[in-house]
Amino acid sequence: MFPLIRNRRLRTNETIRSLVRETILSPNNFIVPLFVVEGKNVREEIHSMPNYFRLSLDLLEKEVKELAKLNLKTVLVFVKVSDNLKDNKGTEAINPNGLMQRAVKVIKNAVPDMVVMTDVALDPYSSYGHDGILENGMIINDVTSAILAEMSCSHAEAGADFVAPSDMMDGRILEIREALEDEGYVNTGIMAYSAKYASAHYGPFRDALDSAPIEGQHVPKDKKTYQMDYHNRIEAIRETQMDIDEGADIVMVKPGIAYLDIVREIKNTFDVPVAVYQVSGEYAMIKAAAEKGWLDHDAVMLEQVTAIKRAGADMIASYFAKDVVKLLHS
Template sequence: MFPLRRNRRLRTNESIRSLVRETNLSPQDFMFPMFIAEGKGIKTEIPSMPGIYRQSIDGTVKEVKELWNLGVKAVNLYVKVSENLKDNTGKEAWNKDGLMQQSIKAIKDAVPEMIVMPDVALDPYSIYGHDGIIENGQIINDATVDALTQMSISHAEAGADFVAPSDMMDGRILAIRNGLEENGFHNVGIMSYSAKYASAFYGPFRDALDSAPKESTEAIPKNKKTYQMDYANRIEAIKEAIDDVDEGADIVMVKPGMAYLDIVREVKDNVDVPVAVYHVSGEYAMIKAAAEKGWLDHDKIVLEQLFCIKRAGASIISTYFAKEAAKLLQ
C-alpha cells in the first residue's frame, strides 16, 4: 500500500517550491539601522561589525540613496554624540540644530519618500550611558518620559515619519502620542520597542555609539536590567506590547531577533498592529565572524535567518544585512 499523500511532491523542484512557499521576503520588508557622526567626509568602520560604518551626514545621505535604489524603504537612525554635549538631562536630544535633527532633514530633503525612524532614547546623550535620567542612583521614569516627549516632538519638527522610543520607560508611548497630537503632528507614527530585552547581543551596537553604561564612582546602575526586560520572561512581552498599542503605538518591536522568535510569534498573535523585529548587532557580528572562518555560508545563512524572522510574524525587519540581502534577493 503506497501513501496517498506524498508531501515530497511539493518539494520536487524550485519551481514548485516557490509556487507553494508560505513565506516571502523582499527588500521592502527591511529597515536599515544607520550610525551618524559629526563632521564631513567621515566614514569609520565599526570593528565588531564589518561592513557597517559611522558616517557623517553627507555619507549617510549617499547611502540612503543607494538603499532606496535597492528597494529598502525605511531607515532607523542613531547618532554618536560628542562627549562635551552629554549630561544627565539629555537636553541635546531635543536641540533643533542637533545632529539627529540635521540628519533627518538632510535625508528627507534628498529622498523624500524614504521612511525615517529616529531612535528616541537618552543613552547617546547621557554621561552615564543610560536610557534615563539618574537621581539618587535610580533611573527616574517620569522625568525621563518628559525628556523623551520633547525629543520626539523635535524629531517630528525635523521631518521624521515615525519616532522610535527604545528606552523601555513606563507610560512613554501615551506621553509621546499626546505630545505629538498637541503639537499638530497627527500623522507622525510611533514604532515602540515594546519587548526590548536586557540582552548580551547588543555589545557591538554599544561600541558603535559609546552608549554602554559607564563605570563610575557614583552609585548608578551598572546595567540596564531595571528597565529592559528579563530574558527569562515571555508573558511580560505580550503585556508590554498590548499596553503600548493601547497607548497609541502604531508598530511594536521585539528586540533581539533570532533568539526571541517565540516572543515574536506570541506578540504577533496578540496585537493588531504590525510587528517589527530588530536583527541586532551581536547576531550580525556572529554571522560575519563565522563566515570569515569558513564555518558558515554567509549568503545562505543571512537569507535563512531573515526568512525565519519573517516566518515568525515580522512585518518589518530592522537588519544590518538589509543592503546585502536586498542584493541577494535580486
C-alpha cells in the same frame, strides 16, 4: 502499499518549491539602521560590526540614495554624540540643530519618499550611558518620559515620519503621543520598542555609538531595571498591550532570533504591525563565524531573516538589509 499523499512532490525542484513557498522576503520588509557622526567625508567602519559604518551627513545623503535604488524605503537613524555634548539630562537631544535633527533633514531632502524613523532614548546623549535620567543611583522614569516626549516633537519638527522610543520607560508612549498631538504632529507615527529585552546581544551596537553604561559609584552597571528580563514571556504581552493602548502604531520585539517565540505570541495576540530588530550581536556572530569559514554567510543570513519573518514579523530592522536585497535581486 504506497501512500496517496507524498509531500516530497512539492519539493521536487526549485521551481516547485518556490511556487508553494509560504514566506517571501522583499525589500518592503526591511528597515535599514543608519549610524550618523559629525564631520565631512567620514566613513568609519565599526570594529565589532565588519562592513558596517558610521557616516557623516554628506555620505549619509549618498547612502540613502543608494538604498532607494535598491528599493529599500525605510531607515532607522541613530547618532553618535560627542562626549562634550553629553550630560545627565540629554540636553543635546532636543537641540533643534542637533545631529539627529540635521540627519533627518538631509535624508528627507535627498529622498523625500524615504520613511525616516528616529531613535528616541537618552543613552547616546547621557554622560552615564543610560536611557534615562540618573538620580541617587536609580533611573527616574517620569522625568525621563517627559524629556523623551520633547525629543520626539523635535524629531517630528525636523521631518521624521516615525519616532521609535527604545528606552522602555513606563508610560512613555502615552506621553509621547499626547505631546505629538498637542504640537500638531498628528500624522507622526510611533514604533514602540515594546518587548525590548536586557540582552547580551547588544555589545557591538554600544560600541558603534559609544553608549554603554559607564562604570562608577551609584551608576547601575546594566539596564536590567528597565529593559525586560529574558526569562519572561507573559510580561512581553503585557508590555505590548500597554503600548498599543497608549497609542503605538507599530510594536517591536528586540532582539530577533533568540526571541521568535515572543514574536509569534505577539503576532497571534494583537492585530498591529510587528517589527523585529535583528541586533548587532546577531550580525557580528554571523560575520565572525563566516570569517572563520565555519558557516556559509549568505545562506545563514537568509535563513535567519526568513525565520524572523516566518515567526510573524511584518518588518525587520537589520544590518543585513542591503546584502539581503542584493541577493534577492540577483
